[in-house]
Amino acid sequence: MATETDTKLTFNLSAIKKENLFGLDTTKLSKLQEEGKTIKYNTWPKILMSSWSTTSTDIRYFLEKVFGINFSIDCDHYSYHRSKLNELIKKVKKGNTQRRKRTKLNFFEYSDLIQSKEFIKFVTDKYNRKIDNQKRMHEELNYLYLNKYRESDIYQEDKEKILQDTADVLSMMPHLADQIKDCYCMYFDVKTMESMNQKIELNQTQKYIMDIVKYRFNQTGLSTYKYSSPEDVMSANNTQIIRHFLIDISRSYFEITNSKYG
Secondary structure (H helix, E strand, C coil): CCCHHHHHCCCCHHHHHHHCCEEECHHHHHHHHHCCCCCCHHHHHHHEEECCEEEHHHHHHHHHHHHCCCCCCCCCCHHHHHHHHHHHHHHHCCCCCCCCCCCEEEHHHHHHHHHCHHHHHHHHHHCCCCCCCHHHHHHHHHHHHHHHHCCCHHHHHHHHHHHHHHHHHHCCCCCHHHHHHHHHHHHHHHHHHHHCCCCCCCCHHHHHHHHHHHHHHHCCCCCCCCCCCHHHHHHCCHHHHHHHHHHHHHHHHHCCCCCCCC
């Protein structure tokens, strides 16, 4: 049975990560490295371990106590509310649920759930504006809106400003831009060798760097600048080459395609 302590559940994902231990599954990590695979954003759920979890029952209790969304059998609209929440949970569990049984969600599944547009719409459409604890409700709504903001164009624009400011500062570091230019030139060296059916041996660090810089050349969007030659790379100014490298790191980890910020 749900208890009062279940209202400790929150939409504040940062707080959950801060208060709970996340560790690497070294066995799975080693296997990926042996296979020569790059660790990308969607790989982390497979190699991170955490004791944190919640259940469909806990989520229902949280939504009922904090937002006044009825799930109890003697309340209005309870059947629709239960069905809708179960449907949303089933999506993040990729169908791996059973009727009439409590469904367990790990941190990544819970994160996907509460950041989905359908879940945000469900909560904002159905919450009771006359709930007793208004302070707690509005705090949690703010966390929910923050999640939504992180998917918005405004957030992307804010990220671009931070990216540009970071590149400006890093460009003042001696030799950093030159080292990054060498990374992009290496891409052309590898391509040249491949065109002559010759194989170039790369160490693990070089392979990792190649996995990053190749994302720029794999983009199909016209807004992404693609260097045409080593000479083109070497002619880039320091801020530009550092900015591009920071973007390509993001592409590598988060598999962002056709970034409008080049």
